Amino acid sequence: MTSVVDERVTDEVEALVAILMDDVIIRRVGNVPTVIETVVNPLTGEDIDQQYVCVTLVVQLTPNYPDTSPDVVLRNPRGLDDDLIASIHSQIKIKLADCLGQPVVFELIDLIRENLTECNLPSGQCVICLFGFEAGDVFIKTQCYHHFHSHCLANHLISGKKYYKEEMDKLPNWQQVEAPPYQPCCPVCRCVLSFDADTLKKAPPPVGSINAAPFRVTPEMLALQRKMSLLLARQIRRGGVVGSSSPGPRPLTITTAADAVTNGSSQASQEGKSEVADGQLPGNASNAGSEPGSPQGQGYRGPYRGFNRRG
Structure with missing residues (x-):
């Protein structure tokens, strides 16, 4: 210009x-x-x-x-x-x-x-319940112009405050004193909200949730279950094992098919004895200090728990 x-x-x-x-x-x-x-x-x-x-x-x-x-x-x-x-x-x-x-x-x-x-009505879905907005619904607009059913937003705020309290109870006292106070946030953009959950809770549930048909397992779900079962069986055949013997988060255990056969088997025990008899240490002891999967390679044959969140 x-x-x-x-x-x-x-x-x-x-x-x-x-x-x-x-x-x-x-x-x-x-x-x-x-x-x-x-x-x-x-x-x-x-x-x-x-x-x-x-x-x-x-x-x-x-x-x-x-x-x-x-x-x-x-x-x-x-x-x-x-x-x-x-x-x-x-x-x-x-x-x-x-x-x-x-x-x-x-x-x-x-x-x-x-x-x-x-078109002065919100379109799309309430991101909390995933039902759309219909005639008869009681909904609310946040300061950030996001829309939710009042009943759903109340449940979100109550659950968020409950979770915050549970996490705070796990902390030592000195950390609880220094922790910031609970602030209700928009579930979409995390903008701080200033609504009373008890007042919102008085609103009726979404019309869509009341009129929704009961849940039924569809043929598509059954097909997906069969597909996932085949994937799990393939993972097991290839040596992938998910630990389930202890409670808590499951660690990721990475092995090979050879490990599953040789570790703990009588054949491996006999082979180890014969190597000692011939004057050779089992598993190439010269590389015993090497890391799992290193090029020298044979110092460790057990499962590698590289992602054990429990330490």
Whole structure:
């Protein structure tokens, strides 16, 4: 964009600042406006709490704007599915073509706001229960514009606080004193929340969970079980063994088929005796100090517990 600003652009920027005030950001290079950014919300009168969706409109002004179309980007959509975003993009392209030669930012804001007002309900699923939002559901919008069933969010907050307390009880007293206090967080973006779990708990469960059909094992699940059984059998044949003799997290035991046959067998014992009788140490004792799997190779023939989380 040249150093001389088009009067049409100047008038548009001044009008945007006068109407939107702090809700619009104007980025400049010198005295030349280059980017206009604002968050667009649905029309809900004065009730901001009823705004369940939003999107950030970023208009990058081209050097010859408004005689050429600006570059338009939609960022950080909240509560909007991909189909609606694609539909808005298509409408923006048509609007840019129709308004070529005149300022278009106000037109774009109105277009997006109309779409958001018509679809002022969260789309997709509640990430806690994985049920969608239906008529009759009681849901809540967080400060970060994520949506959950009120009942589900209450369970999430209660479970999070319970888990925090259990982990704190495991710590010594001096660490408990220095530990930060519990803060409920959004399960999507970890933003700190300020909701009362007991109040949210009074909301009914999601309609989808009440009307959902009882769980049944489908043919697809049975096929997956058979596939996993075959994979486990193949792992065992190739020498992979998962330890299960002791409680707690299972260690990863890596052996070979030869180890399973020779270790502890009578044949290995007899071979060891014959080697000693011939004046040779079993397992090539000269390499006994080498690490398992080293090129010299035969100092250790037992299982290698390289990922034992119990130490």
